[in-house]
Amino acid sequence: MKIIDGKSWPLGRLANYAAKESLKGEEIVVVNCEQIIITGNKKNIKEKFEERRRRVGSGQKGPKYPRTIERIVKRAIRGMLPNHRKGRGKEAYKRIKCYKGVPEEYHESQKIINKKQNKTKFVQLKDL
Numbered sequence: 001m002k003i004i005d006g007k008s009w010p011l012g013r014l015a016n017y018a019a020k021e022s023l024k025g026e027e028i029v030v031v032n033c034e035q036i037i038i039t040g041n042k043k044n045i046k047e048k049f050e051e052r053r054r055r056v057g058s059g060q061k062g063p064k065y066p067r068t069i070e071r072i073v074k075r076a077i078r079g080m081l082p083n084h085r086k087g088r089g090k091e092a093y094k095r096i097k098c099y100k101g102v103p104e105e106y107h108e109s110q111k112i113i114n115k116k117q118n119k120t121k122f123v124q125l126k127d128l
């Protein structure tokens with residue numbers, strides 16, 4: 001089992017890493033999802049997310065975009081998997097868990113952290 005601390009990880013890089021590891025058969029747990037960052041202009045990122053949330057299909061038609069932070073991260077990881085509806089993509093998607101904050105059972109365990117510091121403009125997921 002690999003536990004990833006989401007503090008200061010760019011969303012795309014974290015999603016790519018988590019998807020690759022889950023395809024290899026690893027159980028992936030992402031903690032501190034609210035501190036994951038998206039690089040770029042803060043205003044443009046917020047506008048994009050708000051626009052997606054307003055666009056909802058009628059009835060059962062989609063696409064439906066998540067509102068909670070954990071679901072946003074899990075959907076980004078899902079986008080990196082080959083086919084999340086069947087086969088090995090579906091199995092890999094089941095091995096991924098995302099949490100806001102750090103649950104009690106993962107406090108003492110070793111976490112994978114991002115060592116790079118971002119000097120560019122970014123927004124944290126909790127600000128969306």
